[in-house]
Amino acid sequence: MNQAAYTRLFSPLRLDGLRLKNRITMAPLYLGYAAQGGKVSPLLLSHYRLMARSGAALVVVENASITPGGSGGTRTIRVDHNRCLQQLRWLSDAVKEEGALSALQINHAGRFARVNDPVAPSAVPVFDRTPRALLRREIKTIGKQFASAAWRVREAGFDLVELHGGTGYLLSQFVSPRTNLRDDIYGGSLENRMRFPLEVVKRVKDTVGDMPVGYRFLADEWLPDGIGLEESRVFAGALEEAGVAYLSVMGGTYESFFLPEVVERSRKPGYMAPLAETVRREVSVPVIAAGRISTPSLAESILEKGQADLIGLARMLWVDPDWVNKAREGRDASIVKCSPKCNACMELVMQGKPAYCPKWRKEKRTEYRAMFY
Numbered sequence: 001m002n003q004a005a006y007t008r009l010f011s012p013l014r015l016d017g018l019r020l021k022n023r024i025t026m027a028p029l030y031l032g033y034a035a036q037g038g039k040v041s042p043l044l045l046s047h048y049r050l051m052a053r054s055g056a057a058l059v060v061v062e063n064a065s066i067t068p069g070g071s072g073g074t075r076t077i078r079v080d081h082n083r084c085l086q087q088l089r090w091l092s093d094a095v096k097e098e099g100a101l102s103a104l105q106i107n108h109a110g111r112f113a114r115v116n117d118p119v120a121p122s123a124v125p126v127f128d129r130t131p132r133a134l135l136r137r138e139i140k141t142i143g144k145q146f147a148s149a150a151w152r153v154r155e156a157g158f159d160l161v162e163l164h165g166g167t168g169y170l171l172s173q174f175v176s177p178r179t180n181l182r183d184d185i186y187g188g189s190l191e192n193r194m195r196f197p198l199e200v201v202k203r204v205k206d207t208v209g210d211m212p213v214g215y216r217f218l219a220d221e222w223l224p225d226g227i228g229l230e231e232s233r234v235f236a237g238a239l240e241e242a243g244v245a246y247l248s249v250m251g252g253t254y255e256s257f258f259l260p261e262v263v264e265r266s267r268k269p270g271y272m273a274p275l276a277e278t279v280r281r282e283v284s285v286p287v288i289a290a291g292r293i294s295t296p297s298l299a300e301s302i303l304e305k306g307q308a309d310l311i312g313l314a315r316m317l318w319v320d321p322d323w324v325n326k327a328r329e330g331r332d333a334s335i336v337k338c339s340p341k342c343n344a345c346m347e348l349v350m351q352g353k354p355a356y357c358p359k360w361r362k363e364k365r366t367e368y369r370a371m372f373y
Helices: 042-053 082-096 136-155 170-175 195-208 229-242 260-266 273-280 296-304 315-319 323-328 344-350 362-372
Strands: 013-015 018-020 024-026 058-065 101-107 160-165 213-220 247-251 287-289 310-313
Touching: 042 058, 042 082, 058 082, 058 160, 082 101, 082 136, 101 136, 136 160, 136 195, 160 170, 160 195, 170 195, 170 229, 195 213, 195 229, 213 229, 213 273, 229 247, 229 273, 247 273, 273 287, 296 310, 296 323, 310 315, 315 323
Parallel strands: 024 058, 024 310, 058 101, 101 160, 160 213, 213 247, 247 287, 287 310
Antiparallel strands: 013 018
């Protein structure tokens, strides 16, 4: 096959005033490449340069913490203080110099924060810890921290900012009936549970002006008492009305990722595309589909069927940074694929170690390991 066979995949798209040269984005992927304390390391810069050089139209840099109290770990990028600006500029420049649009995803991990006093909408235990329920004044403070972080994203030169409302982090914790048991204006009905993330969107948009604001969207927690498609479809419409530039759709949280049925589901190519399709029926803003989209033909099919407007590649692009160029040149057979039965990178990250791929050449594995191990 050649590029002519992937006419949709390599067609441009207008995104809230920006022009994407094709329909391929790099979905945010935490690999533990930042230095201790969340500082931008040479390896992190090298990694994002390589991802931008791949030919993807948009590179979304992994989640950055809006406050130390909401950080997912010691190697999570920071965007909580003006002292971070120069290092963030290095990241933005590294991506844009290679010809891609740049975005930074900002986040508060909530009950999943690796801190001594994690906070959440409600005191719902998770992994043998119980977070403290947020006070109303603290909720307002976190909203302001999101806005301040978004301002820094703009000042650092990124083209877009993405709010992390996926993976079961704080914004999605407010929406979920499983983790939000509040009885005030932020809990109870879906309208109330949506209130905080919608306030954050408004505050961020008011702060960054005409800069596009995307949203990483949790469509289904894949938990019996969590948020599902019935409610998330309503939330998607509310986010569109609030002015988000796109919805990057995903499923699952840290509490469901390792359930046997979810593990089995996640081994199937394009396993999250049906979630994106459901969301896309509810909104007119661009929708990004991700989730083991391992081949260009599958990516083209997802676009052709109308399941999504854009394709998000995370591990697929990390394993083979030439994925896009190989697709464009008709060299599909030479694409190095992420094995659905291999979980080495996730296991390393869960241990607090930087990830590397067993499929890389020995020289590259040695180079990456030498920088951190």
